[in-house]
Amino acid sequence: MTNDTRTDSVPTAAGEADTAQAPVAMAGTLEPEAAQLDPILTAALHHIALHGYHATSVRMIAREVGVTVPALYYHYENKQAMLVALLDSSVALAISYVERALAAAGTDPVSRLQALVKAVALYSAHHRDLAILDSERRSLTEENLARYAAHRDSIESRLHEIVEDGVAQGLFATPAARNCVRAILSMTQGITGWFRPDGPRTAEETARDYERIALAAVEYRDL
Amino acid sequence: MTNDTRTDSVPTAAGEADTAQAPVAMAGTLEPEAAQLDPILTAALHHIALHGYHATSVRMIAREVGVTVPALYYHYENKQAMLVALLDSSVALAISYVERALAAAGTDPVSRLQALVKAVALYSAHHRDLAILDSERRSLTEENLARYAAHRDSIESRLHEIVEDGVAQGLFATPAARNCVRAILSMTQGITGWFRPDGPRTAEETARDYERIALAAVEYRDL
DNA sequence: ATGAGATTATCGATCGCTAAGTCAGTAGTA
DNA sequence: TACTACTGACTTAGCGATCGATAATCTCAT
Numbered sequence: 001m002t003n004d005t006r007t008d009s010v011p012t013a014a015g016e017a018d019t020a021q022a023p024v025a026m027a028g029t030l031e032p033e034a035a036q037l038d039p040i041l042t043a044a045l046h047h048i049a050l051h052g053y054h055a056t057s058v059r060m061i062a063r064e065v066g067v068t069v070p071a072l073y074y075h076y077e078n079k080q081a082m083l084v085a086l087l088d089s090s091v092a093l094a095i096s097y098v099e100r101a102l103a104a105a106g107t108d109p110v111s112r113l114q115a116l117v118k119a120v121a122l123y124s125a126h127h128r129d130l131a132i133l134d135s136e137r138r139s140l141t142e143e144n145l146a147r148y149a150a151h152r153d154s155i156e157s158r159l160h161e162i163v164e165d166g167v168a169q170g171l172f173a174t175p176a177a178r179n180c181v182r183a184i185l186s187m188t189q190g191i192t193g194w195f196r197p198d199g200p201r202t203a204e205e206t207a208r209d210y211e212r213i214a215l216a217a218v219e220y221r222d223l
Numbered sequence: 224m225t226n227d228t229r230t231d232s233v234p235t236a237a238g239e240a241d242t243a244q245a246p247v248a249m250a251g252t253l254e255p256e257a258a259q260l261d262p263i264l265t266a267a268l269h270h271i272a273l274h275g276y277h278a279t280s281v282r283m284i285a286r287e288v289g290v291t292v293p294a295l296y297y298h299y300e301n302k303q304a305m306l307v308a309l310l311d312s313s314v315a316l317a318i319s320y321v322e323r324a325l326a327a328a329g330t331d332p333v334s335r336l337q338a339l340v341k342a343v344a345l346y347s348a349h350h351r352d353l354a355i356l357d358s359e360r361r362s363l364t365e366e367n368l369a370r371y372a373a374h375r376d377s378i379e380s381r382l383h384e385i386v387e388d389g390v391a392q393g394l395f396a397t398p399a400a401r402n403c404v405r406a407i408l409s410m411t412q413g414i415t416g417w418f419r420p421d422g423p424r425t426a427e428e429t430a431r432d433y434e435r436i437a438l439a440a441v442e443y444r445d446l
Numbered sequence: 447a448t449g450a451g452a453t454t455a456t457c458g459a460t461c462g463c464t465a466a467g468t469c470a471g472t473a474g475t476a
Numbered sequence: 477t478a479c480t481a482c483t484g485a486c487t488t489a490g491c492g493a494t495c496g497a498t499a500a501t502c503t504c505a506t
Contacts, residue, residue, distance in 0.1 A: 050361075052275065057494075057495065058497085059496095068452075068453060068454080069496085069497080070453070070499095071451070071452055073497070073498080074452070075451090078496075135358055138273075138275065139274075139275070139278070174435075174439070175435070176436070182410075183410035183413070183433065183436050184410070185413075186410040186412075186413025186416065187405075187406035187409040189409075189413075190405065190406070190410070191405075194405060210402065210406065212398070213397075213399065213402065213403060213406050216397070216440050218439075219446065223442065280460075280461065281462065282461085282462095290485095290486075291486075292462085293463085293465095293486075293487070296462095296463070296464075297484085297485065297486070298485090301463075302462065448506085449504105449506090450503105451502105452501100452502080452503075452504100453501075453502065454501075455499090456497105456498085456500105457499095458495100458496100458497100459495075459496090459497105460493105462494100463493105467487080467488075468485105468486080468488090469484105469486085470484095470485090471482105473481085473482080473483095474480085474481080475479085475481100476478090476479090476480105
C-alpha cells in the first residue's frame with residue numbers, strides 16, 4: 001500500500017547557495033531545482049549512489065533514517081519500489097532541465113543543441129547522485145525498466161531531432177548523426193564520473209566546454 | 224592457503240577452438256585477441272556483466288561452472304579475488320589494444336588519435352562483457368581499486384599526450400583539451416551501452432564513426 | 447475511538463566462506 | 477612390477493551472519 005509512483009515535489013525554496021546563473025546570451029537560466037526526496041529516499045539515494053542497489057540493505061537505509069526496517073515498508077511496498085521512486089525522480093528532474101532549457105532556446109539548431117547539452121551537463125554535475133543512478137537501471141524488473149527507458153529515451157529523441165534538423169539546414173556536417181547523438185549523450189553523462197563540486201572548475205564552466213565539444217562533434221563549422 | 228593475488232594459473236586448457244592467435248601488427252589492423260579466461264572467470268564474467276558483482280553469488284558461478292562452491296575457493300582466495308582477476312584481464316586487454324594500435328600509428332597526432340579511439344572502440348564493441356566490468360570497480364577494496372585505477376589512467380594519459388601534441392602543432396584547435404580527453408573516452412566507452420554484434424552496423428564501421436567524431440571534437444580542421 | 451505511523455520480534459532464504467574427507471593420478475623406492 | 481607417499485582437485489556438510497519481508501503490537505494526535 002501507500003506506494004506512489006508520482007514525484008512529490010514540495011516547492012520549497014531551493015536553499016542552495018550556488019554560484020550565480022551564467023549570463024549566457026539567449027540561453028535561459030537553468031536553476032538547479034532541489035530534488036525533493038523524503039528522508040527514506042534521501043538515505044536510499046545516498047547509499048545506492050555510493051555502493052549500488054544490491055550492496056545496499058534496507059537495514060542500512062533504516063539506520064540512516066533513524067527508524068526501524070518495518071517503517072520503511074509502511075511507506076514503500078518493497079526495496080525495489082524505492083529504487084523505482086528514485087529513478088522516477090531522477091529522470092523527471094533531468095527532463096525538467098532539458099524541457100526548460102529547450103523552451104528558452106528558440107528554434108535555431110545550434111542554440112538548441114547548446115541548450116540541451118548544457119542542461120544534461122548541469123544536471124549531471126549538480127545532481128551527481130541522482131544521475132549516477134542511471135547505472136542502476138539494470139536492477140529494475142522488466143516492466144519497471146521499460147517505463148524508465150521510455151522516459152530516458154525521450155531525451156535522446158530530442159537530441160536526435162535537433163541534430164537531424166541541423167544537418168537538414170546545412171549547419172551540421174556530421175555524416176553519422178545517430179552515433180553523434182549517442183556520443184554526445186555518453187560523454188555528457190560521463191561528467192558524473194569525474195566532476196567534483198570542490199574541483200578546480202565550476203559546473204557552468206564545464207558545461208560550456210561540453211557545449212563546444214558537442215557542436216564540434218556534429219561538425220558545426222562556425223565555432 | 225592457495226592464495227595468489229597475481230596472475231592466477233588455473234586450468235586454462237579448456238579445449239575450445241577459438242580464433243587463431245595472430246599477433247600481426249599491420250597498420251590499421253587490430254586483431255581481437257581472445258581473452259583467455261579459465262572456466263571460473265568465464266562464468267563469473269557472464270553473471271557479473273549481466274547483473275553486477277553484488278547481485279552475483281558464488282553459488283551461481285559454481286553452478287554454471289558445474290562444480291561446488293569450495294572448488295571456487297580452491298582457485299581463488301575469495302569472491303573479490305575473482306573480480307580482481309577479471310578487471311586485471313580487462314584492463315590488460317584494453318591496454319594491449321591501445322599499445323598495438325599506437326605502435327603502428329607513427330607520430331602524427333591525427334593518426335595517433337584515430338588509432339587510440341579505434342582501439343578503445345573496438346575493444347568496447349568486441350569485448351562488451353569485459354568492458355562493462357569497468358563499472359564494477361566501485362566494488363573493489365581500496366588498494367585493489369588504486370591498482371586498477373593506475374592502469375586505467377594510463378590510457379587517459381596517452382590520449383592526453385596526443386591531444387596536447389596536436390594542439391601544440393596547431394592541428395587541433397580545442398580550447399579545452401582536458402575535458403576533450405574525458406569526453407572522448409566517455410563516449411567511446413559508452414559504446415558498450417548500446418552496441419550489439421547482431422546490430423545493423425559492424426564494430427569497425429562504428430569505430431570509424433567515433434574516430435571522426437573524436438577528431439571533430441578536438442577541432443581538427445581538415446576533416 | 448480511530449487510524450497513521452511506528453515498534454518488537456521473528457521468519458525462511460540466502461549470503462560468503464570453511465573444516466574435513468574423498469579420490470585419481472604421479473613420483474619415489476625397492 | 478608392486479607398494480608407499482604425496483599432491484592436486486575436488487566433495488559433503490554446515491558454520492554464523494545477513495538478507496528482504498511480515499505478523500502482531502504499541503503510541504499518539506485527532
